[in-house]
Amino acid sequence: MGVFINTGKKEFESALRFYTFKRELPMGNGFADLVMVPRRHVHKPAIVVELKFDKSVRAAISQIKKMGYANSLKEYAGEVMLVGINYDKKTKKHECIIERLSDKSVLCSDKPVLSSDKVRDKVVTKYSIESDKVILLLEALHQPLSAVEMRQICERKFVTYFNSKTLQPMLADGIITETDKKAKRSPKQRYYLTDKGLALLAELTKD
Numbered sequence: 001m002g003v004f005i006n007t008g009k010k011e012f013e014s015a016l017r018f019y020t021f022k023r024e025l026p027m028g029n030g031f032a033d034l035v036m037v038p039r040r041h042v043h044k045p046a047i048v049v050e051l052k053f054d055k056s057v058r059a060a061i062s063q064i065k066k067m068g069y070a071n072s073l074k075e076y077a078g079e080v081m082l083v084g085i086n087y088d089k090k091t092k093k094h095e096c097i098i099e100r101l102s103d104k105s106v107l108c109s110d111k112p113v114l115s116s117d118k119v120r121d122k123v124v125t126k127y128s129i130e131s132d133k134v135i136l137l138l139e140a141l142h143q144p145l146s147a148v149e150m151r152q153i154c155e156r157k158f159v160t161y162f163n164s165k166t167l168q169p170m171l172a173d174g175i176i177t178e179t180d181k182k183a184k185r186s187p188k189q190r191y192y193l194t195d196k197g198l199a200l201l202a203e204l205t206k207d
Contacts, residue, residue, distance in 0.1 A: 018042045032069040038078065045079035045100075052086040057097035058205070059132035060084025062120075070101060119203050126173070128165035129154045131204065138201040144179050144190035167191075175200060 015021075019036040034049035048069050050060040061084040064070060073080055080101040087094050120131035127134060133154050140153055147159075147167055156162040170176045175197040179190040193201070 018044055019047070032064070035069075035073075037073075037076075043078070045081045046073050046076050047081045047083055048073070049083045049085065052084065054089050055086055056132050056136055057084040057086045057095050058135055059130075060086060061097060061099055062132060119200075123200070123204070127169055128161075129156070135201065135204050138175075138193060138197055138204070141176055141191065141193040141197065144192045146190055150191065170197075 015036070017039075019038055019042075022035045022037065023033070032048055033051045034047075036047040036049070038044045038046060048064055050064045050069070052060045061082055064082050064084070070080055070082065082099040082101055084097045085094055086096075120134075123134045124131050129137070137150060137153050141150070145153075147163065150167065151159065151162045154162065154166060156166070171178070171191075173196070174194055176191045177194050178184060179192065180186055180188070183189065
């Protein structure tokens with residue numbers, strides 16, 4: 001669940017009592033923005049934090065998993081929490097999502113933690129947009145959207161490219177459908193998620 005956060009000085013000072021902070025720590029296949037490791041005899045979860053700017057909190061969590069940032073904590077006996085934080089320049093708000101890494105066995109594998117990597121790679125190839133934007137788009141399509149609104153979510157400037165590489169393939173695959181199938185070129189045309197699209201969204205967002 002995403003929540004807006006507002007961490008003050010007192011909260012930060014309190015965290016210093018329980019955690020050792022490690023910034024830009026080499027982990028897995030890259031550098032984790034922030035790792036919080038509990039101090040000795042402190043029974044709290046280790047925390048891996050990834051920061052994003054004008055992206056999405058899901059993209060942050062996905063990066064932690066894909067790059068194997070948590071793998072360096074495989075010897076840690078306690079619980080591990082993954083935290084994705086995104087700052088939205090337009091709203092000037094921070095959004096945060098937290099995942100508990102319940103299956104510790106994945107930390108002992110050389111493979112990426114993300115269980116849906118193959119599915120994500122497949123949708124990137126099929127629909128020509130990043131997997132995190134596919135997720136954002138499918139979530140938004142719970143309510144009918146115009147092609148323009150869909151393109152804005154995917155951050156695509158070129159109409160023809162978006163229509164041919166993303167919109168039409170999704171329609172052909174039955175991921176989305178039109179509100180008016182008789183007037184496909186109507187300016188009032190809208191698109192929404194099908195049951196097949198809901199199943200794909202569930203697959204993309206599962207741990």
